[in-house]
Amino acid sequence: xxxxxxxxxxxxxxxxxxxxxxxxxxxxxxxxxxxxxxxxxxxxxxxxxxxxxxxxxxxxxxxxxxxxxxxxxxxxxxxxxxxxxxxxxxxxxxxxxxxxxxxxxxxxxxxxxxxxxxxxxxxxxxxxxxxxxxxxxxxxxxxxxxxxxxxxxxxxxxxxxxxxxxxxxxxxxxxxxxxxxxxxxxxxxxxxxxxxxxxxxxxxxxxxxxxxxxxxxxxxxxxxxxxxxxxxxxxxxxxxxxxxxxxxxxxxxxxxxxxxxxxxxxxxxxxxxxxxxxxxxxxxxxxxxxxxxxxxxxxxxxxxxxxxxxxxxxxxxxxxxxxxxxxxxxxxxxxxxxxxxxxxxxxxxxxxxxxxxxxxxxxxxxxxxxxxxxxxxxxxxxxxxxxxxxxxxxxxxxxxxxxxxxxxxxxxxxxxxxxxxxxxxxxxxxxxxxxxxxxxxxxxxxxxxxxxxxxxxxxxxxxxxxxxxxxxxxxxxxxxxxxxxxxxxxxxxxxxxxxxxxxxxx
Amino acid sequence: xxxxxxxxxxxxxxxxxxxxxxxxxxxxxxxxxxxxxxxxxxxxxxxxxxxxxxxxxxxxxxxxxxxxxxxxxxxxxxxxxxxxxxxxxxxxxxxxxxxxxxxxxxxxxxxxxxxxxxxxxxxxxxxxxxxxxxxxxxxxxxxxxxxxxxxxxxxxxxxxxxxxxxxxxxxxxxxxxxxxxxxxxxxxxxxxxxxxxxxxxxxxxxxxxxxxxxxxxxxxxxxxxxxxxxxxxxxxxxxxxxxxxxxxxxxxxxxxxxxxxxxxxxxxxxxxxxxx
Numbered sequence: 001x002x003x004x005x006x007x008x009x010x011x012x013x014x015x016x017x018x019x020x021x022x023x024x025x026x027x028x029x030x031x032x033x034x035x036x037x038x039x040x041x042x043x044x045x046x047x048x049x050x051x052x053x054x055x056x057x058x059x060x061x062x063x064x065x066x067x068x069x070x071x072x073x074x075x076x077x078x079x080x081x082x083x084x085x086x087x088x089x090x091x092x093x094x095x096x097x098x099x100x101x102x103x104x105x106x107x108x109x110x111x112x113x114x115x116x117x118x119x120x121x122x123x124x125x126x127x128x129x130x131x132x133x134x135x136x137x138x139x140x141x142x143x144x145x146x147x148x149x150x151x152x153x154x155x156x157x158x159x160x161x162x163x164x165x166x167x168x169x170x171x172x173x174x175x176x177x178x179x180x181x182x183x184x185x186x187x188x189x190x191x192x193x194x195x196x197x198x199x200x201x202x203x204x205x206x207x208x209x210x211x212x213x214x215x216x217x218x219x220x221x222x223x224x225x226x227x228x229x230x231x232x233x234x235x236x237x238x239x240x241x242x243x244x245x246x247x248x249x250x251x252x253x254x255x256x257x258x259x260x261x262x263x264x265x266x267x268x269x270x271x272x273x274x275x276x277x278x279x280x281x282x283x284x285x286x287x288x289x290x291x292x293x294x295x296x297x298x299x300x301x302x303x304x305x306x307x308x309x310x311x312x313x314x315x316x317x318x319x320x321x322x323x324x325x326x327x328x329x330x331x332x333x334x335x336x337x338x339x340x341x342x343x344x345x346x347x348x349x350x351x352x353x354x355x356x357x358x359x360x361x362x363x364x365x366x367x368x369x370x371x372x373x374x375x376x377x378x379x380x381x382x383x384x385x386x387x388x389x390x391x392x393x394x395x396x397x398x399x400x401x402x403x404x405x406x407x408x409x410x411x412x413x414x415x416x417x418x419x420x421x422x423x424x425x426x427x428x429x430x431x432x433x434x435x436x437x438x439x440x441x442x443x444x445x446x447x448x449x450x451x452x453x454x455x456x457x458x459x460x461x462x463x464x465x466x467x468x469x470x471x472x473x474x475x476x477x478x479x480x481x482x483x484x485x486x487x488x489x490x491x492x493x494x495x496x497x498x499x500x501x502x503x504x505x506x
Numbered sequence: 507x508x509x510x511x512x513x514x515x516x517x518x519x520x521x522x523x524x525x526x527x528x529x530x531x532x533x534x535x536x537x538x539x540x541x542x543x544x545x546x547x548x549x550x551x552x553x554x555x556x557x558x559x560x561x562x563x564x565x566x567x568x569x570x571x572x573x574x575x576x577x578x579x580x581x582x583x584x585x586x587x588x589x590x591x592x593x594x595x596x597x598x599x600x601x602x603x604x605x606x607x608x609x610x611x612x613x614x615x616x617x618x619x620x621x622x623x624x625x626x627x628x629x630x631x632x633x634x635x636x637x638x639x640x641x642x643x644x645x646x647x648x649x650x651x652x653x654x655x656x657x658x659x660x661x662x663x664x665x666x667x668x669x670x671x672x673x674x675x676x677x678x679x680x681x682x683x684x685x686x687x688x689x690x691x692x693x694x695x696x697x698x699x700x701x702x703x704x705x706x707x708x709x710x711x712x713x714x715x716x717x718x719x720x721x722x723x724x725x726x727x728x729x730x731x732x733x734x735x736x737x738x739x740x741x742x743x744x745x746x747x748x749x750x751x752x753x754x755x756x757x758x759x760x761x762x763x764x765x766x767x768x769x770x771x772x773x774x775x776x777x778x779x780x781x782x
Contacts, residue, residue, distance in 0.1 A: 047678075054679040080740035087739065122527050126520030129738070154523065156746065158733040161521070227740075252748060252781045396609050400559050405529050406584070419559060419609065422751075422771060423523060438523030440751060442781075446608065449777040 035059050087229035090135040107149045108141050114434055120404040121415040123425045136228035137165055145170055153437035160255025162224040169221050208240040208343055216338060216346030217280045235276040240344025241268050246277035250449045253441055264451055278441045286424035287337040287435045288387055290326060293318050294336050312336060320431035326414035327403040330388035333416060339380035348378045394446030420444050507765030509538040509550050515765050518756040521737045521744055524769040533585035538566060541588055554768035561612025565651055573666060574674040579651050594652035602649040605641040610772050616643040650772045658747040659697040660755040662764050667716040680762050688743040688759040691734060695720035730782045751775055
């Protein structure tokens with residue numbers, strides 16, 4: 001009896017020990033163990049002995065949260081809820097649409113087909129994302145009344161990415177994006193009495209004019225959005241200065257179109273312009289098609305100087321090249337976008353032609369001004385050059401060709417991957433083909449980018465004797481000069497005196 | 507990413523532009539299971555793809571008891587036959603960094619050569635000794651995989667814990683970072699031996715020795731070398747490295763799903779400071 005009582009007593013003592021509230025947290029061990037074991041009984045996790053410490057701290061944390069819920073929580077609108085609201089609009093269907101209208105050829109590209117073929121090639125954005133992009137493109141085509149539309153690709157950025165669509169808009173708007181940059185220089189014509197300040201001999205390089213919408217690098221209009229469902233923004237057209245600057249800098253996109261681009265050489269524009277310039281370069285470098293798919297549009301009245309090769313149309317007689325052949329040799333693929341010249345445009349413009357030179361026929365040979373040597377016209381490779389002729393840069397072949405599947409090569413798709421612009425892909429299967437770019441928007445530079453060196457500082461002004469400094473003559477020099485002058489004076493007086501004598505003699 | 511989660515997690519990293527074809531995915535599912543059994547790994551991960559000029563390497567990684575130390579890398583050209591890569595030693599890393607330039611070729615037996623000229627001899631007649639360093643592409647692959655893991659492998663905080671015995675293991679009661687936590691870069695840690703100096707007491711508010719033995723991404727130099735976005739209708743937190751283009755890490759907040767994959771050309775982006 002005593003033993004049992006002792007045990008009961010020691011049990012009661014231990015229990016009261018466990019029930020003592022902790023001085024720090026006002027919890028006691030007994031309640032904690034009860035809760036812990038209840039939780040284990042409810043949840044029955046695997047290997048409880050390994051995770052017991054975590055469960056114990058979870059239980060303690062759980063207590064704290066309970067005591068805080070006296071205020072009502074307003075559910076915050078999180079970012080995904082906002083986006084879901086916008087994306088819900090993608091799925092609405094306007095009620096007053098004729099079914100007949102929809103069956104007519106629409107400019108909407110078949111993104112499902114594109115996504116299927118690209119998946120065979122190992123490229124893509126995931127099926128759900130492609131479906132959302134499909135619906136967003138449909139929204140774009142309907143809202144902007146586009147004539148043609150194509151999914152160009154996706155450019156990744158640090159905070160956000162851009163989904164890019166290429167389109168042809170109805171009606172050329174030669175919208176004036178930039179204000180007229182003609183500043184009239186007021187000639188500082190001061191009076192001739194006052195010494196003129198040395199004039200600056202700096203002549204800024206003349207600006208290469210932009211290409212008109214619909215030609216050359218501005219052939220298509222590009223729309224971007226950050227996520228499918230968000231409104232599409234039209235990118236401004238690209239100017240040659242922007243292309244030349246983009247060729248020299250290396251920047252990652254941030255995802256906001258109005259971020260300034262801080263670089264050397266200074267980029268004329270913000271991120272929207274840089275994005276447009278890179279899109280133009282990527283299109284010119286990597287948009288390819290099977291040979292024969294496109295043919296040049298015959299135009300009447302072609303002048304010899306301007307061969308407008310920039311218009312092409314799908315060739316109705318194209319019969320399709322089998323994928324196995326496409327995957328074997330690069331000469332079956334041709335570029336169908338005009339190459340961008342060094343100048344930054346697709347057609348060369350002679351900047352050295354001055355407007356007053358036409359009347360030079362009357363000028364004599366002596367009076368002709370020295371004309372600067374006529375710059376050599378830049379010529380790019382003609383349209384539809386096979387890509388087997390693309391130059392190899394940095395010891396890497398510019399293209400890699402493969403078949404999508406070696407096991408089922410009867411139905412495989414030919415896949416072309418660009419090594420110069422990582423992320424540019426093209427596929428061809430029978431009569432179908434397409435291009436896409438998904439990447440960071442940067443060209444492969446062979447490892448090691450060196451920014452261009454600053455130009456030498458200009459000489460300030462031409463050295464003319466009037467403004468060159470000279471040392472003041474020292475005292476001795478002055479004296480010798482004075483003596484020399486006095487001597488001359490004396491000699492002259494003697495000469496005059498002798499002359500007078502001679503005259504008098506006569 | 508874990509081979510068990512391959513069938514759904516590839517969609518979550520597809521935002522970077524690269525996916526696996528259906529054929530490759532099904533081949534991987536069978537072959538990774540066999541790999542796990544043959545090599546007796548406790549977990550096998552599909553590490554990623556390295557795109558060479560003429561061919562593509564698929565890389566898998568097997569993990570043993572200690573997730574950080576018992577790692578073995580394997581490569582394959584067709585997702586079915588796997589070959590073990592040698593572990594990268596310091597001398598191998600040095601050789602590879604001297605001899606290799608440019609892109610991967612796609613052929614594991616391709617040999618890179620590099621001639622080094624040593625001037626030896628004293629006095630007036632130094633003798634030029636030419637030493638030719640040859641490195642096979644296999645070694646280059648092993649070194650690249652090791653470097654990428656060492657520099658940009660990411661795990662969320664709390665996903666791997668250090669047991670009292672010092673082993674790094676998967677945390678089975680990891681239930682994911684919250685939405686707010688997933689927006690901060692310091693909740694993501696490098697999965698490699700910690701290199702950082704000790705933090706001041708102010709930073710150690712929430713310090714937990716079992717979870718915080720790794721370096722946070724927010725301490726990386728240069729700042730801004732990680733891009734954190736919420737993709738997939740803003741539900742999945744995706745981290746992309748700007749130092750090694752092609753490394754993508756995903757984590758679905760409030761769930762234990764996370765993983766990283768590298769699909770790219772296996773070259774480091776040395777121009778990063780110019781680009782930011």
